[in-house]
Every structure is written in C-alpha cells, then in structure tokens.
Amino acid sequence: MDTDAVLVIGASGGIGSALTELLVASGKRVFCISRRPCSASCESMLLSEQNDSTIASCCQTMLEQGWRFKWVICHIGVLYESTMMPEKRLEDLQAQHLQRYFEVNSILPALWLKHLVGLFEPHQDARLAFLSARVGSIEDNRLGGWYGYRASKAALNMLVKTAQVEYARRVPGVQLMCYHPGTVDTPLSRPFKGGTPRDQRLSAYQAAQYLLSELQKPRQQREAIFIDWQGQPIHW
Numbered sequence: 513m514d515t516d517a518v519l520v521i522g523a524s525g526g527i528g529s530a531l532t533e534l535l536v537a538s539g540k541r542v543f544c545i546s547r548r549p550c551s552a553s554c555e556s557m558l559l560s561e562q563n564d565s566t567i568a569s570c571c572q573t574m575l576e577q578g579w580r581f582k583w584v585i586c587h588i589g590v591l592y593e594s595t596m597m598p599e600k601r602l603e604d605l606q607a608q609h610l611q612r613y614f615e616v617n618s619i620l621p622a623l624w625l626k627h628l629v630g631l632f633e634p635h636q637d638a639r640l641a642f643l644s645a646r647v648g649s650i651e652d653n654r655l656g657g658w659y660g661y662r663a664s665k666a667a668l669n670m671l672v673k674t675a676q677v678e679y680a681r682r683v684p685g686v687q688l689m690c691y692h693p694g695t696v697d698t699p700l701s702r703p704f705k706g707g708t709p710r711d712q713r714l715s716a717y718q719a720a721q722y723l724l725s726e727l728q729k730p731r732q733q734r735e736a737i738f739i740d741w742q743g744q745p746i747h748w
C-alpha cells in the first residue's frame with residue numbers, strides 16, 4: 513500500500529491543474545478528481561456531479577483500491593457564475609445565490625471532510641488542505657461586500673476547525689489546513705484582476721509552487737491552521 517500518495521480534488525481548475533502537474537513532475541503518485549478531464553498523466557476519476565452519495569462512493573472506491581494519502585488538497589470554490597456575481601451592497605443579496613455559495617464553498621468541502629477520514633493511515637503524518645480565502649477571515653473583514661463568498665469561506669473555515677477535533681481522535685496524524693493562495697490569475701479571479709496590481713498577482717504555477725512548499729514543511733502544531741501563501745497565519 514502506497515501511503516505517500518497525493519489526492520487532488522478539483523484538478524481541472526487553475527490552481528488545481530498547476531499543482532497536479534507539479535506533483536506528477538516531482539514523481540509523486542497522484543490521484544485526481546475533477547468535473548472535466550484533467551490534463552496531467554495520473555490516475556483520475558471524473559465526478560461531474562458532487563453530492564453525499566457520489567463523494568461517498570468515490571471515497572469507497574479509493575479505499576478498496578488501497579489508496580491512503582499523505583496529502584489531500586481540495587480546491588473547490590466558486591466566486592461567480594454566469595448569472596451570479598459577488599454582492600457589492602445589501603440590495604444585491606439573493607437567497608438563491610447565497611445558497612449556491614454555501615453549497616459549493618462550504619457544503620461540498622464538508623462532505624469531503626466526512627468521507628475522507630478513512631483514507632489516511634491513522635498515525636502517519638498527513639495534511640488535508642482546503643483552498644479557503646483571506647476574505648473568509650471574520651477578523652480581517654474591513655472592506656465588506658462579497659457577502660456570499662466571504663460567509664461561505666468563513667463557514668468552510670469553521671467546518672475545518674471543528675473537524676480537526678474529531679480527526680485528532682480518529683486519525684491523529686492528520687493536520688487540517690485552510691489555505692489562502694494569494695491573488696492568482698485563474699478563471700475565478702479574471703473579472704476582478706483590475707483590483708490587484710500585476711506585480712501582486714501570482715500565476716497558477718507560482719501559486720501551486722507556494723502551496724507545495726507549505727505542504728512540505730514539517731508539521732509544527734496539532735491544531736487546524738489558517739495560513740496564506742507566504743506561510744503567515746491569518747486570523748480566523
């Protein structure tokens with residue numbers, strides 16, 4: 513059984529695909545999951561519809577195939593869709609959009625948290641990282657706006673911090689991580705990139721390199737952490 517493998521969830525997105533390619537190039541054994549085919553040459557599963565039962569059966573398949581992971585990185589996140597843009601003011605709030613933000617940014621990662629617990633060797637050092645966002649920090653919120661995205665990433669952070677308590681009992685080697693990748697040139701940030709000067713934006717490849725170097729650092733603490741791409745802690 514290979515206990516050094518890496519699972520990438522959301523492997524066809526901007527950061528997810530760059531990270532998958534880096535991992536494969538570095539010789540890691542990678543399993544990737546995405547809604548569209550991923551370009552890297554590794555073992556993969558297409559999961560066009562994610563919900564409790566498809567995530568459960570995907571995890572069961574990996575379990576039966578003998579997969580146990582050292583790192584799992586979940587990239588799932590949405591900021592806008594064709595009929596949904598982040599809210600600028602209270603009048604922009606719509607129940608349907610709020611539900612969509614929570615469904616993708618909080619609930620899907622929570623279901624992965626639920627089903628992944630069996631895919632780690634209990635006492636082996638391992639990392640389970642979720643791509644969060646600095647704007648999900650309640651303490652750091654000075655600008656306002658982006659209600660649904662902020663709140664759903666804050667909810668993701670709370671789900672991860674809560675799950676760490678149970679993971680510590682069931683798979684004590686696993687550290688959970690909420691990770692802000694910086695402002696990265698990907699489809700997710702494209703409509704908003706005017707707000708960040710070019711020299712403060714990362715390419716997907718740079719973002720993946722920073723993420724990889726964070727995963728490689730020896731684990732310092734047992735609690736869940738919320739950190740940015742420079743390894744700096746972010747207030748929850």
Ligand SMILES: NC(=O)c1ccc[n+]([C@@H]2O[C@H](COP(=O)([O-])OP(=O)(O)OC[C@H]3O[C@@H](n4cnc5c(N)ncnc54)[C@H](OP(=O)(O)O)[C@@H]3O)[C@@H](O)[C@H]2O)c1
Binds near residue numbers: 521528546620644693
């Ligand atoms: N880009 C930035 O500046 C930035 C800043 C802060 C945080 N982040 C976070 O970083 C993560 C990766 O984003 P990105 O920049 O790489 O954007 P992206 O290219 O738009 O990728 C979005 C990711 O979310 C997944 N996803 C979206 N909707 C989904 C759904 N309905 N069901 C399942 N998976 C879904 C995609 O999975 P598939 O591979 O299956 O398509 C993909 O991995 C997100 O969580 C985002 O919130 C990004």
